[in-house]
Amino acid sequence: MKACAFEYERPRNVESALRLLSTENSKILAGGQSLGPMLNLRVVQPALLVDLRGIEELKSVKDEKDSVTLGACVTHAQIEDGRLPDPTRGFMREVAANIAYRAVRNRGTIGGSLAHADPAADWPSALSVLGATVLIAGPGGRHEIPIEKFLTGLFETALKTGDILVAIRVPKLSARARVGYWKFCRKAGEFAQAIGAALDDPERGVARAVIGATRGAPHILADAKALFAKPEKQALLHAVDGAGLAADAYNRQLHAVALRRAIEKLAA
Amino acid sequence: MGVGARLPRKEDRRFLRGEGEYVANIRIHGMLDVAFVRSPMAHAKIRGIRKFPGVFTSEDLKGVQPIRASSSLKGFKSSDQPVLAAGKVRQVGELVAMCVAATRAEAEDLADQVELDLEELPAVVDMIEARINPPALVHDEWGDNVFLESLVDDDLSELKRNAAVTVKRSIRTARQHMSPMEGRGVVCEWNRRLDQLVMYSAAQMPHLNRAGLAECLGIDQGSIRVIAPDVGGGFGYKGILLPEEVCLAWLCRKLGRPVRWIEDRREQLSANANCREHHYDITLYADAKGKILGIDCEATVDSGAYSSYPFSACLEGAQVSSILPGPYKMDRYRCRTWSMATNKAPILPYRGVARTGVCFALELMVDAAARELKIEPHEMRLANLVQPGEMPYTNITNKHFDSGDYPEAVRRAARMIDVEKIRKLQKEHPASVRKIGVGFAIFCEQAAHGTSVYHGWGIPMVPGHEQCAARLSPDGVLELRIGAHSHGQGMETTMAQVAHTVLGVDPENVRLVHGDTATTPYSTGTWGSRSMVMSGGAVAAACDVIAGRVKAIAAKLLEVSSQDLILSDGFAVVAGTDKKMSLAEVAHVWYRKPQLLPADVDPAGLEATAGYKAKVDTGTFSYACHATTVAVDTETGHVEILDYVIVEDGGTLVNPMIVDGQVFGGAAQGIGTALYEEMPFDEQGQPLATTLADYLLPSATEVPSIRIDHIETPSPHTRFGQKGIGEGGAIAPPAAIANAVNDALAPLGVEITESPLTPRRIVEAIMKARV
Known part of the structure; x- marks a missing residue:
């Protein structure tokens, strides 16, 4: 199966991405590990794909006193390899290491997985138990939302049309956790x-x-x-x-x- | 370097560098891509098709004959398979329309626009229901859904009265999909100069594809050239004349353009799950010591919608009744089989053919009887196997076992897996949720069977003599042309090893030419674990002829008698001296200095075509005992394979390393059959595992390190004593693993008789036993 014809854009910042997403029938591409097969099976037939991987902000990590904020386009492999600060002292590394196969982990992203909201995937459950917060940018500005309010159902989230999941903030575990x-x-x-x-x-x-x-x-x-x-x-x-x-x-x-x-x- | 050497595979130089040349690699200027509209329903009347330019349906293909693979077996009903559906569709995925465009994506765009007006009919999904209570007829004109019914009859009344143990079971094996790494693929172009169709196809038996194409297209076989380039696995999936091949052959001529169709994994899974689906109602009678007295069986095979060319819809079912007794002795045997038509993909013979299902049924029965009699399963087998002193042995279904020591295979496997240690472990933690079990399975496998076996089937293919055309080139390089085709067997290496043994030629100086009907002798191709016996025999025969001619020329030039010459390491050597002449020098004289040749030289020169057929062509019988230890998580149903051993006898091994590779690969597929692979259908005949996320194949983490031990009992009937061994690895794992799981679960009173042994089936069986 081959995907239907679509346009492709790779914006450099969140604002441009938001503007592109106002196009009718546009869709976000992050790691593409779920979207790729869905495109090829023609389950989704977007007119425009907005590739977020050119946006530095979405690949950045912020290490603060009580939490670490991971950009949505951080890959499973980056977490698995311990190249980023881990607020969970190894737990997130272990979860990442057991997602699918290495080839998928090299490209698949934490934000993409969460936004896709496949109940059988690891991040929705792992980030739920950690009590993460989801940072969202939308046409009306930015806001954040606790994960239990973000994940609303089978492949369903609180993201509205035109929204971008920007980052995920994970609280640091205490020493005895x-x-x-x-x-x-x-x-x-x-x-x-x-x-x-x-x-x-x-x-x-x-x-x-x-x-x-x-x-x-x-x-x-x-x-x-x-x-x-x-x-x-x-x-x-x-x-x-x-x-x-x-x-x-x-x-x-x-x-x-x-x-x-x-x-x-x-x-x- | 000759027969018996672990020579590294010559073809791996290109394969391991990713330089293999497959159908999908072929680019021809001006080539168009084809996508098919496939039936979304399992069974429906076609009321109409709304199509567009670039779309072709059955009404366009005037004069193209349907694919017909009949059998002369009494009562066999033929099915005509139109290459594009006409009147009715009979399975999900059946070809309905052919769409052609500049790229595959655009061809799929076109396919998306074609509108089908279908009137859905009740689907025939379950093979038992198809016979007893058919919801519909797959082929209306038949009056029922039975391709073929067969009966091997016997009087079992005495056993019913006197047997100490009577074990009855219903056993089922799931419908599966063969999953070669490379799917099917076809490229066709019409050569105007030669007025010839050139078809590239991922095929195991290119000469039979040519024969079938000629029949469907109504043209002579000389106007068709079939080339099978590198083929990335076959397993039977590519031993077929495809409707896609016939369609593309017609299309390239119609358009005057080369055309291509490359199967994708979704097409493969949704349209072509086509093997292994068996059902057995089986009774085994034994005496108190565990001696098998007889077997009574009613077996059903789901043959799908059509009879595939050339093996037909009867092969699998009829094979069940002839091989069910396995390697055991028994005095009474009755078996009735039905090959049923259903609204599913036509059945094809998958590695091991019916033997994987038969071995599963029989070996589960042996274990069930052993449990009832409280005998160790391997002991029960030892009490019933044909003994080495009885070889050659003709069994109850008239199979001629050629050689071997079956009990020794079981004894070695029992030692390697260490039954006593496992019994001790089992007693240590009786309450654990993790239960350990050990299982055995043994089979013998008829391979390289020839004319005397196949002529009775009366199907489009009966193997006769296999041939090789050999040529010693002017530079001393030996070209071997054979009609069999490698789809992973390493024949470029093993045939060179045979040539080395006969002719002394360095395997590096041997080129194997195969997979091209224009340049190779006719052959039924590569199937049934036959190439090493048949093509190997033919290569040896052709090399014998070349050897005689080389010696005659060298004798004249060296001024000795040809009887004094031996061929060794690329030279004709005068025995006991250092006088010698290289094969290249002999060839040079034949081609370039004919004035030096002896006056009575054989004018046929350094080219020879020779044929081979084993004197006894009822087949070689390789055999193997598999034994495995598993741990079953009784809470989740997860099965972990802790140990796996195989004791195998393939006779003389031409290349033991390649044989080990074949056995490993086969066993991996067998593990898939045992634990993972299953194509379920819903009541409408919709396949439910249409991506590899749903159809699970074992991967590296699911295949354990397997220990192989070889017994080498040469076959008395073949050139070097080699036996066909390519399929064996895939036969026993489902039986061995199921027996191990049942051994583990025996304390819970649980026995599973259906493959694959999924976690759900295991846990549900445990839950049921607890109620």
Whole structure:
């Protein structure tokens, strides 16, 4: 399959990109690892592709006291290779290293993955458990939004037509914080069928868990203290049912196992 | 450097540098690209097609005959496959219209605009339902959906009364897709000077493509030249006359322009999932010691919508009944088979053909019986295998096993995998969610089978003598022209090794010419693990002839008797002396100084075509025992292969390194069959795994390090004792892995009899057992 004909622009700053995006039927290209196949399958047929990879701001990283802000066009490979400050002391590196295959990680971007909002991808769940903030530029100016409000459903986000996801701010974990992440894939590099994520950061008063690879946005358990203390089968299944996964027995069990194994990693 | 050497592959010089020349690399000035409109429905009446300039449908292809691959087997029903659908579509992906433009993208734009008016009909999706309760008829004129029914009958009444153990199972293997790295591809141009079609196609059997094309186009075979350049894997996927080939052949002549079609992965997956779908209702009878008394089986094969050229829709089903007894002895055997037509892609023989499914069914039964009798699975096998002292052995379905030591393969595999250690491990952590299991599978594989086997099928292809045309060139380089074609087998190396053994020529000075009907002898091509036996035999025969002629010339020039000459390291040497003459010098005299030749020189010179057929052509029987240890995560259903061993007997190995590569590659495909690969369809016959995100293939991380051990029992029937071995690796892994998983899950009372063994199937079976 070959893509339909489309125009291509590679602006140098966010303002030019926003102007181009006001064109009818325009679409953003970041790493292209999901968009590329969708173009070739003609699932999407844009008139204009606006390639964000020429914009320096989107590739920059800001290391501040309580957080690190990653430009949307930072690649999975940059994170995996530890070339950037990591607010999570290795956790984000581990997540990045297990996304798809290296060829995908070389091009795929954290912002592109988040904006695509495929529930089976890693960043939506991982950034949800970390409590990240999403920075957005739009025709009306810039604003920021917590990730749980950004991810709204299956391939759905709070981005409006013409908006650009500019950066992601990840809070720094405190010294005693622990993170657990466990996903189930049919084989290495495939999209996950179930994701469990857990963050226990008592100094910041965070005990958050996430059930990911659902049929919608990641399901966040804002206060998972009790579950962390006693990850028992019934409680896990109850949580999974809360994520709307009760219908299929296999899927239900798989998500409960993923959540439990993520929680077990907190103690490791 | 000759037969038996681990010579590095000559062709790898270009392949490893990315310099292979495939169909998609071919550029011809003025070439146009083709995209096809394919049926979006599995079964529908065509009410109308709204088309545009540059779009062609069946009504344009006047005079083009449908593809027809009949069989003379009694009761076989033929199917005509129009190259572009006419009247009805019978599978998703069937070609409906051909669109031509300057680029593929523009051809696809054109295809997007074609409007199909289809009246959907109920689809025949399940092969059992197709027979018992058909929702529709795939071919209306048949009256049912049965391509062929076969019966090997026997009286089992005594077994039913007396057998100590009766094991009954329903076993199913999923429909799969063959996945060569390179898809199919065709480039056609019409040569006006020669009034000849030149077709480049990624094909395993170019001479048969030519024969089939001539039949469809109604032109003589001489006006067609088929060239198969480098082919990036075949496995049976490219052993077929394609409707796309016929379409493009017609189109290039119609337009007076070269045209090209390169299959993409989506076309491949959605239109051509075409192999391995079997169902067995099977009963095994055994005595109390585990001796198999007999087997009773009703087997169904999903043959898809049409009979493919040249292997036909009957090959797989009929093969099931003839090979189900495997390498075992038994006194009673009954098997009924049905080859069913459904609204899915036509079946093609995939590496191992029916044997992968048959081995899965039979070997699961042996393990089920062993569990019931509380016998170690490998012991149960040892009690039933044909013994080496009984070779050659004619089995219950009249298969002539040529040689080998089957029990030794099992004993070695059991030692290598260390059954006792696994039994100990299993007892250590009985409550663990991670369960360990060990599984075995053994098969014997008829390969390089010839006329006596195939003539009975009455299909468009019966192999006879295989030929090689050899030429010693003026510079001493040996050209070998064969009609078989390498699609990854390394024949440029192995045929040179054969020539070295016979003629003493340096393999570096051998050029293999293959894959071109204009320059090579007719051949049925490369399939059925036959090339090393058949083309290898032909190369040796042609080299024998050249050797005699070289000796005759050298004897005159060296003034000795030709009996005193031996051919070694590129020279004709007078035995026991240092007098010698190089092959290049002999060739130089023949071509450039004929005045020096002996008066009675053979006027045929240094070119010879010779043929080969094994004296007993019922086939070589390579065999192998696979054994594996797996760990099953009972919570997620994930299967991890901890260890995998293969004990294989391919007779004399012409190049053991290439054989190991074949075995590894085959085993990787077998692991795919066992754990990953499956093309599901919905009730309307829509394929549900149309990208590689849904159709899972094993990759490097899923294939373990495999340990191979070889037994070398030469075949008594072939030139060097070699046996066909190309397919074997892909046959046993599904059975061995399923047996290992079932061994692991036995304490939970779980047994899985369907491939692939997906995490979902495993966990659901465990959940069901717990209820």
